[in-house]
Amino acid sequence: MKAHATSPAALAHYLNKGVRVLSCPTLHAKVIATTTRAVIGSANASENSTLADDGVVITDDPEIIASVRKFIDALTEITEVDQVFLDGAIREWEIGRAVPLPGITGRIRPEADFLPAPVTRMFVKHAVDYEPTPTEKLVLDRQRGRHATGGPAVKYQLDSLRLEKPGTVRRGDVIVFVSADDQWLYPPAVVTSDAMRVPRSGGAVLHFLRTRTDLPALPLTDAAKALTGLGHPGSRLRTDHYVRSPSLRAALLGLWEL
Known part of the structure; x- marks a missing residue:
């Protein structure tokens, strides 16, 4: 483990x-x-x-x-x-790091390793505020407690993503969120869990996300201009979509020097 x-x-x-x-x-x-x-x-x-x-x-x-x-x-x-x-x-x-075991080539995650390497799946999604159910709060609080054991607590935090039905999001995906009013582009979040069904929700699922607290949100207009300057005039930051272009994925991460 x-x-x-x-x-x-x-x-x-x-x-x-x-x-x-x-x-x-x-x-x-x-x-x-x-x-x-x-x-x-x-x-x-x-x-x-x-x-x-x-x-x-x-x-x-x-x-x-x-x-x-x-x-x-x-x-x-x-x-x-x-x-x-x-x-x-x-x-x-979920600590985010690992120790080698004899005879096992495990995936070693040092503190600096925040993103999967390489980033092959990325989504741009609008952030949606919602009030978690008591069950979701209980699970989320328990998971936050697990993440708090060791590691740079001031640098990383656990968030959640609720989808009203199972989608294409999976563990290891990177999501760049846009504010609901299209004013801000939030730094990348990494999906750290498989989809978990939310009881009595009509089919909704919950994913946990790992984010870095030291990365700032960027004005969406400025981010779009920067991407245009890097050769991506059609970055579609105001539209939820799967980022297929490897160069656009790299350019998006580059906005935060990742």
Whole structure:
């Protein structure tokens, strides 16, 4: 978890599907056993493993399935992954940094690493003020408490984005918000969570965002002029859209010298 080699969101997905998940501090192998299959390989339950050259073997051989189950049952210091375990895992994951673990090439996030590298997905969206429900406030306050454990608290803060229905926004996306009156361009925010359904909301979802408190909002007109000078006269800052152009993404980040 600390090395960002295994995602607590992935473990939560398994638990929600009824999978029994176990953790062992000395275990390096990745093994899954079902009633009909055994999965053995190097891939972690993480986004990193979708980018790395990991490999797994999936077999329906009854002897191998039995051997995998026997291997799992013989492990010592087993911890059942439950909600309490996940709460601690999420706290470690969301600190925004990681420590290397032997044999694991994790994603190391130093303090200065605010944006994903590279930034491949960016949106321009108008900021919408809303009053969070009591449930949303409870979850948001709990998440803020997790972020407050270590790290540059005066530099980073946790915000939220509510969407009335699930959209294309996902973890790792960068969002540049525009004020509702089209007067201000706010500094980039990074999506740090998957979509979480808001209870009794009719399908609304909530994302958490990480922002930097040391970056100022810019007058929208000035920002548009600066982008025009950089070769982007059609920056469309007054329209919500997905920023497809890599050079425009770089120019937008450059407004804050990022």
